[in-house]
Amino acid sequence: MSGTESLVEVALRVLNTADPVEKARLGDEVANKWLQGLITQPYDPSQHFTVPDRPARLTNVKLVSPSLMPKLGKAGSLQSRQAIVHSLVHTESWAIDLSWDIIARFGNQEAMPREFFTDFVKVAQDEGRHFSLLAARLEELGSFYGALPAHDGLWDSATATSEDLLARLAVEHCVHEARGLDVLPTTISRFRNGGDNQTADLLEKVIYPEEITHCAAGVKWFKYLCLRSKNLVDESSMVFEEGGARESDRIMEENDEVIQKFHATVRTHFRGPLKPPFNEAARKAAGFGPQWYEPLAVKDVIPE
Template identity: 75%
Template sequence: MNSADSEPTETLVEAALRVLNTADPVQKAKLGETIAQQWLQGTISQTYHHSIDFPVPDRPARLSNDKLVSPSLMPKLGKGGSLQSRQAILHSLVHTESWAIDLSWDIIARFGKQESMPRDFFTDFVKVAQDEGRHFTLLAARLEELGSYYGALPAHDGLWDSAMATSKQLLARLAIEHCVHEARGLDVLPTTISRFRNGGDDRSADLLETVVYPEEIMHCAAGVKWFKYLCLRSKSTTMNPSSCIELGNDEAGERESAAREEEKGNIEPTTDNDGSNEIEEVIQTFHATVRTYFRGPLKPPFNEKARKAAGFGPQWYEPLAIKGPSSV
């Protein structure tokens, strides 16, 4: 066996770190797509080295020519009636997607091994990262078609600020990034799409409506799914994990099914024998987490249809909101 044969193959976490350490956003998206395909096709098969820990950067590599300003100093984007406004809106979306790429790979590298997450967790967020990279590439190309480019306008990094605030706890990261920020994106995207259409830009509107919008629902759903999983898994020391999923009639089959579903992360809340509803406990944990890690109330109106499609209803977010309309 030669030395090349004895070298350990790259794990998914190592590959994720390569993305995080790539500064150019275009190259970052391309590398992420390559790694995603390798994972989904099985070329990369190992999640991480059990005996080796690699440092995760506090801040992913970024180009130094970004025009960053405080969120409070960001110029108004406008309502899409002018070319300048449409460029500004697209630029803001491209910037958000550039951070979404990093957030997806960061959650894999930072929390997957630390929290001993099942393999399906890694696969779900590889798919999210792949989508975010595609969104970035398509929106950046559309921005150039409109005569601008990513980096031409100022942007802010508030999204990564919240990522750092949740860098120590996966439960908080899932709640804030996926069930608050991404859910907020679901709330505002229909209005953004309408603004492009009203401004005569059907190509941008179609891109958001047919590609970005439905996939962002699935990203939010991933956050809800794994938030529930963590809440229910935390009870496994005092509660049989098989009580967290729907069981069949055959007892032996139930045990096998429960173990298999727990490994896949498909734990779903049901009702305890004492009559208490586990989903209520999950929601209460969500409320407490958001109040701890998110400053201020959630802002309605809410896109109830999209949020429901992502797996969580008004009982999750309305108690956290300021008074006002509750649907769009």
């Protein structure tokens, strides 16, 4: 890996790596080099690279339509626990690609600031670690990644938003990832009730808190793009900090136009209404309150 390569160049290398284990390892290496300042340039404006429509993937996982996926169960049996963890491993494998794809596909194209790249490098590194930990746990449970069928609905959404960064942020990070925050507490409880505290601890102590920050990255940069389009941000002084109380953050949080834009974007690029119940505490920690998602929700849904 040359020190003269840009982040976008090496992100493409990750996307073109088929083996998910190697993909996670290479992604971690790239992330460390970026965060340590060994990769200095986010992209070279003079160079144009082709981002693959679909990242390289092994063919060892049988893919089926989401409607044909077998029920995962409620973690009461070993078979159910294997199925749930396998599903999570598959999701994280795609999450790695999604993180590097948003860097390679949109960073240069949208002339995003350096902090955008850093945020999604951190997300990508987290997703790679989640994949590795869950894949190892799946093997401890007596199974392996590829033992069960899976679906690629997550990448279908990425394909549908491949020409619009605002839509990608809204659908992948503020809808799909937020849905993960909604269901994870129940999943954790099911593993505990099934006597599998090891998997429950992994989900609760490592994956759950980090997924909140991933959703927060989507919310943050969705707000940024909306306000930048109206010339309401100063590129030189607008700095985001996790947990910070900057005036710019307060202005963005209260900007009704941003929320209305979110509603319009989701209605255009996401099929159907959002499904409650919502994890309001986790969503609030990620930076968006009920006014963002409740108007998009289906009514009278019976909780699972």
